[in-house]
Amino acid sequence: MLSEHILTGELTPNADLHDDLGITGDDFSAFMRKYENEFNVDMQNYRWYFHHAENGALGISGLFINSPSFRVPHIPVTPRLLLQAVTEGSWPVQYPDHDLSGKRYDITIDRVLALALVLLMLTWLVQA
Numbered sequence: 001m002l003s004e005h006i007l008t009g010e011l012t013p014n015a016d017l018h019d020d021l022g023i024t025g026d027d028f029s030a031f032m033r034k035y036e037n038e039f040n041v042d043m044q045n046y047r048w049y050f051h052h053a054e055n056g057a058l059g060i061s062g063l064f065i066n067s068p069s070f071r072v073p074h075i076p077v078t079p080r081l082l083l084q085a086v087t088e089g090s091w092p093v094q095y096p097d098h099d100l101s102g103k104r105y106d107i108t109i110d111r112v113l114a115l116a117l118v119l120l121m122l123t124w125l126v127q128a
Contacts, residue, residue, distance in 0.1 A: 016076035018052045028052040035082065042090035050075040050095055072098050 010021060017023045023031060029048065036043045048054075050072050075093060084092050 011079060013080040014076075014078050016078060018074075019076065024052055025054060032077075039086045040089070041085045044091070045093070045095075046091045047093075047095055050093070051077045072096075 015021055017031070018028060028051070032043070032046070032048070035041065051074070073096065075095070081092070
């Protein structure tokens with residue numbers, strides 16, 4: 001994933017994987033899982049929502065309720081930060097105080113709407 005950016009010269013020590021290199025959503029999560037396993041970095045303190053948005057964050061409910069990544073300041077993940085984590089053996093970012101308590105109403109709304117759509121289609125099929 002990063003190799004294509006290395007070849008084009010886009011990868012610098014301070015390049016933001018999300019904003020500068022376009023690694024987002026599930027790709028970002030998969031990259032970080034692979035990074036954690038490959039370099040044996042303790043990621044217990046890692047908070048994804050400071051670094052990238054989630055896939056599906058723009059569902060119907062996303063028009064009304066922001067996902068966690070839109071409620072906290074963005075903190076770039078850079079090659080320099082990744083190297084620091086490998087050197088220290090754990091994720092070094094000290095996150096600012098934040099409160100994301102409560103239900104994820106965005107996900108609940110999307111699930112209810114999806115269920116309503118399925119029930120509507122089943123009702124239509126039974127009546128047809």
